[in-house]
Amino acid sequence: MQQISILLPVLTLAFWTFIIFAIMAPARFYFLRIKHPQTAAHTKDLKGLLPPWTERVGDNYNHLFEQPVAFYVIAISIAITNNIEPLMIQLAWAYVALRVLHSIVQITFNFVPLRFTLFVTSWLILGYMIAFTIFKYI
Numbered sequence: 001m002q003q004i005s006i007l008l009p010v011l012t013l014a015f016w017t018f019i020i021f022a023i024m025a026p027a028r029f030y031f032l033r034i035k036h037p038q039t040a041a042h043t044k045d046l047k048g049l050l051p052p053w054t055e056r057v058g059d060n061y062n063h064l065f066e067q068p069v070a071f072y073v074i075a076i077s078i079a080i081t082n083n084i085e086p087l088m089i090q091l092a093w094a095y096v097a098l099r100v101l102h103s104i105v106q107i108t109f110n111f112v113p114l115r116f117t118l119f120v121t122s123w124l125i126l127g128y129m130i131a132f133t134i135f136k137y138i
Contacts, residue, residue: 003079009092010075016100017064023107024061027054053107060106064099067122071095074129083136091125098122 031050032040040046043062047055075092078084102118105111 003082003084005089006075006079006084006092009089009096010072013064013068013071013096013099016096016103017061017068020057020061020064020103020107024054024057027051027057056110057107060103063106064103067119067126068099070126070130071099074126074133078129078133081133081137083133085132088129088132091129095122095125095129098125 027050028040028046031046031054035049039049043058046058050058071092078088098118098121102115102122105115105118
């Protein structure tokens with residue numbers, strides 16, 4: 001299989017991150033029109049000043065730079081080592097789907113038990129992908 005088959009989920013998640021930015025940016029820019037821009041010098045200073053929905057979108061944007069980094073590393077490692085198995089491709093797409101669902105839950109109704117379930121499930125997928133890749137070379 002070609003490397004692109006494992007890299008497409010990576011590119012899709014990167015694009016999703018851009019979409020979340022595109023949702024977050026206008027709300028924050030609007031806020032900065034009515035407040036001094038220096039108010040936003042640190043994200044923590046914005047807590048409580050932004051509408052709750054805008055804060056949730058910002059939090060989700062930050063979350064897309066936490067756990068998904070491990071996904072990017074493992075998927076790119078799989079592509080570089082040409083360790084591309086159909087199961088890994090399916091797991092990569094499942095991971096992306098879970099992260100998109102996590103985003104949707106967080107920025108809409110934000111039901112924490114569901115968000116947590118999506119978070120843990122995505123870590124289980126990542127753990128399997130990591131273990132599979134490591135043990136293939138041991």
